[in-house]
Amino acid sequence: MKKWLLPMFMVVVLVLAACGNKEDSAKKENEDNASSTAETITYQSETGPIEVPANPQRVVVLSSFVGDLIQLGVDVVGVDSWAADNPNFKESIKDAVVVENTDIEKIIELDPDLIIGLNGIENADKLAEIAPTVLFTYGKVDYLQQFIEIGKVVNKEEEATKWVADFKKRAAEAGSEIKAKIGENATVTVAEMFNKQMYVYGDNWGRGTEILYQEMGLNMPEKVKQDALKPGYFAISSEVLNEYAGDYVIFSTFNGQESSIADAPWYKDLEAVKNGHLFEINGNAFYFNDPITLEYQLTFFKEKFLQ
Structure with missing residues (x-):
């Protein structure tokens, strides 16, 4: 090849290479845009x-x-x-x-x-x-x-994944604080009165159970564990709630039943009530286990257990 052709040849190669890179970049950008705006x-x-x-x-x-x-x-x-x-x-x-x-x-x-x-x-x-x-x-x-x-x-x-990681961290930290306050061996029961029927709950049925038992690692009373853990919930008569009640009770009610329950003999006999360890909550606000409800439940538990 003649020497004067060499520089010209190199210029052409560089131009073609640049065009190719530009086309590849444009193609990738188009693919990325198509991916992000896919219907x-x-x-x-x-x-x-x-x-x-x-x-x-x-x-x-x-x-x-x-x-x-x-x-x-x-x-x-x-x-x-x-x-x-x-x-x-x-x-x-x-x-x-x-x-x-x-x-x-x-x-x-x-x-x-x-x-x-x-x-x-x-x-x-x-x-x-x-x-x-x-x-x-x-x-x-x-x-x-x-x-x-x-x-x-x-x-x-x-x-969603980022929120989950952050929530688990905050719930675990709150659990450590709560256990330090109430004691490592303290037990917690989640109970509910709905349409005149009493229920106790396991560790995966909303109502704050996931936070208390799974994330915070608080203890479930043996009687609740025996009857409610596997099915998720267990119906009981109000008169036997004392047998299922732990040192602390999270109690949900619906439709303005709070006043009638507070006057019931079985309610007054609960050790958790006598000790100021029963925390009442609006069942409609506490029912689910989605992020909005979980944030509400976490705030509630921190306020009640750590007050």
């Missing part, structure tokens, strides 16, 4: 892959997951009656419509782009014809992983 994503549900909107705008929730979506900043247009009665959700779902899985026409009118509910509900096939429908089996994964799964469905897994 749908695929969620691996319990029953197989489901194509769901990458940025859902109108979600109908037919179960206990409303608080998960509120935490993730996702708009909810339809909710179940339990969520509608939760004062922690009131402002976030003020424009949402109360629906059940049987309200097919009502749900169609809401024009949802995503439906979330629990497995085994009636009309699941009809709901799937209205919008992509993701159903979960309660308890199939633990309560924090459930939030992460909701995050995956609405394309916010990273955000």
Whole structure:
């Protein structure tokens, strides 16, 4: 090759290389943009892959997951009656419509782009014809992983995962403080009066049980462990609550029953009441185990146990 051609050849090579790099960069950028603005994503549900909107705008929730979506900043247009009665959700779902899985026409009118509910509900096939429908089996994964799964469905897994890590850390720290205050061996019972029926709860049935027993590591009375741990809850008569009551009792009531319960003989006989260790709470606000409710429960426990 003649010497004067060499510089010219090198220039051409460099220009072509630069063009190629620019095209590759542009292609990658386009691919990234396409990925971030994709209209749908695929969620691996319990029953197989489901194509769901990458940025859902109108979600109908037919179960206990409303608080998960509120935490993730996702708009909810339809909710179940339990969520509608939760004062922690009131402002976030003020424009949402109360629906059940049987309200097919009502749900169609809401024009949802995503439906979330629990497995085994009636009309699941009809709901799937209205919008992509993701159903979960309660308890199939633990309560924090459930939030992460909701995050995956609405394309916010990273955000959900970060919240879970932070919550576990804060709950564990609070648990250490509480045990230092009440003693390592102190026991805690979670009980509830609903429609004149008394219940005690295990460690995975909402009402603060997950925080108290799983994250804080507080002790469950043996009688509660024996009857309620495996099924999640156990119905008892109010007269035998003393047999299940620990050193501390978290007691939920609904529909303004507080005054009538406080006057009941069995209530006055509880050691936890005599010692000022029974903490009453609005059951509607304490019912779930989503991030909004968990934050409320954690604040409540810190205020009551550490006061």
